[in-house]
Amino acid sequence: MKIPPGFIIDQLKREQEKQQREQVANCILFRGLPEQQRTTLAGRARIRTFAKGEIIFRMGDSGDCLMAVLAGRVRISVASPEGREMVLAILGPDEILGEITVLDGKERTADATALDACTLAILDRREVLSFLERDPSAWLRVVELLCARLRNTDQHIAEITLLDVPARVANTLLRLIMQGEPASRQVKISQSALGQLVGATRESVNKCLAEWLRSGIVQVQSSLITVANRAALERLAQPD
Numbered sequence: 001m002k003i004p005p006g007f008i009i010d011q012l013k014r015e016q017e018k019q020q021r022e023q024v025a026n027c028i029l030f031r032g033l034p035e036q037q038r039t040t041l042a043g044r045a046r047i048r049t050f051a052k053g054e055i056i057f058r059m060g061d062s063g064d065c066l067m068a069v070l071a072g073r074v075r076i077s078v079a080s081p082e083g084r085e086m087v088l089a090i091l092g093p094d095e096i097l098g099e100i101t102v103l104d105g106k107e108r109t110a111d112a113t114a115l116d117a118c119t120l121a122i123l124d125r126r127e128v129l130s131f132l133e134r135d136p137s138a139w140l141r142v143v144e145l146l147c148a149r150l151r152n153t154d155q156h157i158a159e160i161t162l163l164d165v166p167a168r169v170a171n172t173l174l175r176l177i178m179q180g181e182p183a184s185r186q187v188k189i190s191q192s193a194l195g196q197l198v199g200a201t202r203e204s205v206n207k208c209l210a211e212w213l214r215s216g217i218v219q220v221q222s223s224l225i226t227v228a229n230r231a232a233l234e235r236l237a238q239p240d
Contacts, residue, residue: 024121027068027094030141037138041131045121050114056097061108063101065122069093072118077196078110087197089152090115090189092179099145102128115193160199163239168198169208170237173218177227185230190223212236 024030024042047070050056056067059078069091076089076097088110091097101108102125132138159168172194176187189197195205209225212218217233219226227233 024068024070027096027121030138037131037135041123041127042121044127045123048120048122050118050120052114052117054114056112056114056118056120057108058111059108063098063104063106063108064125066099066102066125066128067097067112067123068121069095069097070119070121072114072116074118074120075113075115075193076110077113085196086199087193088156090176090179090197096145099142099149103142116188165198165200165204166208166236167239168200169194169205170233172198173225173227174230174233174237177230185227187225187227188223189225194225 024045030038030041045068050072056074071093074091074095074097075087076091077085077087079085097112098108105125132142159171163171173187176189177184191205191209192202195202198205209218209220212233213220215229215232217227217229217236219228
């Protein structure tokens with residue numbers, strides 16, 4: 001019997017949606033919760049895709065939803081009145097964005113932009129708050145998430161204030177590697193974006209990478225940076 005093409009497409013869509021719901025249930029905010037609660041929350045999430053470079057939200061927008069990254073990466077940044085941008089974080093799969101404004105109901109504190117083509121799961125604020133009200137034990141997970149973000153921000157500020165550009169670039173590359181696959185040595189990021197993340201000019205970042213390329217520490221191909229000598233990069237990240 002010949003299977004209609006539409007049936008196969010519907011099956012693939014259902015399987016994709018199932019996988020996405022499972023990702024939502026296993027994102028960092030909901031890990032450790034009973035399976036039934038995670039499944040319920042995941043079932044209420046809306047799935048949305050964003051093209052590379054598309055604005056997800058802007059600083060000052062209303063915070064009416066929480067988002068979980070299912071695929072791709074999201075750049076969190078702030079811009080000065082003169083248009084100078086500083087990247088605060090790059091979030092990958094299973095990470096959360098928009099948690100602060102969902103909790104306090106105020107405006108977004110930064111811009112969020114799709115660094116790659118992204119798929120996000122979106123939970124309305126009322127769903128998140130209702131969930132937390134029903135299960136107060138989940139607040140511990142929220143506190144852990146907020147503390148982790150605060151620690152990362154403190155580290156970021158300390159590096160920009162106290163370290164020179166090479167050490168900042170080395171630390172950032174090591175963190176980005178850890179966000180990827182366990183055995184990965186590659187970071188997909190432009191030198192401009194890397195400069196925004198470490199608070200330096202593209203030219204300064206290019207100079208660092210060119211020196212490390214000659215020393216065999218990294219390999220650079222367009223927007224793909226491969227760490228060839230991690231031990232040497234770790235030494236650069238901790239200057240004397």
